[in-house]
Amino acid sequence: MGVELSKPWFKHYPEEVPKTIEYDNRPLHDVLEDTATNYPDKVAIHFLGKELTYQEVYDSAKKFASYLQDLGLEKGDRVAIMLPNTPQSVIAYYGALLGGGIVVQTNPLYTERELEYQLKDSGAKFLVCLDILLPRATNVKDQTDVKDIIVTGIKDYLPFPKNLIYPFIQKREYNIVVKPEHGGGTHLWTKMLDEASGQYEKHDIDPLEDLALLQYTGGTTGYPKGVMLTHRNLVANTQMSSKWIFRAEYGKETVLGILPFFHVYGMTAVMNLSVMMAQKMILVPKFDVDTVLKLIDKQKPTLFPGAPTIYIGLLNHPKISNYDLSSIEACLSGSAPLPVEVQQQFEKVTGGKLVEGYGLTESSPVTHSNLIYENRRAGTIGLPWPDTDSKVFKPETLEEMPVGEVGEIAVKGPQIMKGYWNRPEETANTIKDGWLLTGDMGYMDEDGYFYVVDRKKDMIIAGGFNIYPREVEEVLYEHEAISEAVVAGIPDPYRGETVKAYIVLKDGKSLTEEELDQYCRENLAAFKVPKLYEFRKELPKTAVGKILRRKLVDEEKEKMKSEEANQS
Known part of the structure; x- marks a missing residue:
């Protein structure tokens, strides 16, 4: 695919990992058809006690495709899927593709405001959602192009008697009962x-x-953008994944599906990879430490893609030693930097391998990773994947930086997006001569290992979720009492970073933390809501009036250092 074989990272590849791959020139949904043909009776999904084979998943996906087409689905129409990890999320995803649609993954935590924006921007004509999300979807439907909503519930795939009990649990947990009619x-x-x-x-x-x-x-400069990923992008990154975990065998692995499929990492590393390799997916709709430990102990997963907060949550459980986690063989951590001590502790507890990887939504998502079984280097994002080239550029001139010097990391390969949906200018600013500019600052050492040192963008990664300050600030600025606001990610031992808002009130206005928190919860998904608020008389600014977010972050770090020094 054009990557020079003299690249320094190739010398660390074990012989089982190819430097280049012959990619299948086919649509992504063909992968499900192949697996259903070759492994029809293999369990595809384990969900709260219910199991479905690959043949059953494929048959249901075909029904979904035919139903959408009967409703008017044409090639290229967008189908929004707003579901947690459930059998329906897998069936709807592949069914939409079989019918010729384009999937729009939609976070179930979105508020009406966020949902309306995404549905309008994508032009989605169909929406699949949980019953408890139907009121939210119905409230925005008329402002969008959505014509049909397909409604499902957790209980639809629960075994007896759980399917009868669940509605009562749902009412207790969410205080909502929805009885949609067909x-x-x-x-x-x-x-x-x-x-x-x-x-x-x-x-x-x-x-x-x-x-x-x-x-x-x-x-950081506007609203969320739709990343256009082709069938080839997703097939290529999934094939790369299968080659990287070369000890994993087709038809024999069990993968723990905690990472949400509406996030590109979970979609590729769990769902698409499982379907390609005929793996059994244990679907977890909501992360709960006790539930996950019991699942590992009972279901014996061998593969466990995750994020640092997931591994930290398990390690901090006081009764972790009561559970057998020894089935776990390989874990690829993404979404946020993996602390070395977490890696070492988790490997000690499980006996498996846990390594850090790197990627972006714009790259389907994985571009770099540490080798799982050997030649690992802690503190790095590892090596570029097969057919993936990576360089470090000087941001202003795009000159290649010497080894060891910091610049902007850029990547090139078959997994790189086609561009941003209806945003040609932003596409042109992000992809230069085929190179995707990641916005992350880092360097490459002489052995070809890459390091991320900072983000050029101001994106906050909290608990594996990407949070963009501008989105939160837009909401804050709409509050009648707020004069100025800036949002920053500050260090957090559990979430990696947490969201803090700095507020300047208008003269004569008053606002409490509790009132502001309630306002944010009404207008933002829960993971975007600031965890900390600080009211100030003024915010630090440049000579031209730009608020210095970085200065606020530096102040927080200094404050933490002095607190730690005082404690010691």
């Missing part, structure tokens, strides 16, 4: 499966050009 623009998932023929029109797909996915990512 008709008009609302369609019940169970009725859809009963009524759909499973006969659908197969569209010609050009894997290099046709989109499989619009995955939304934020930015």
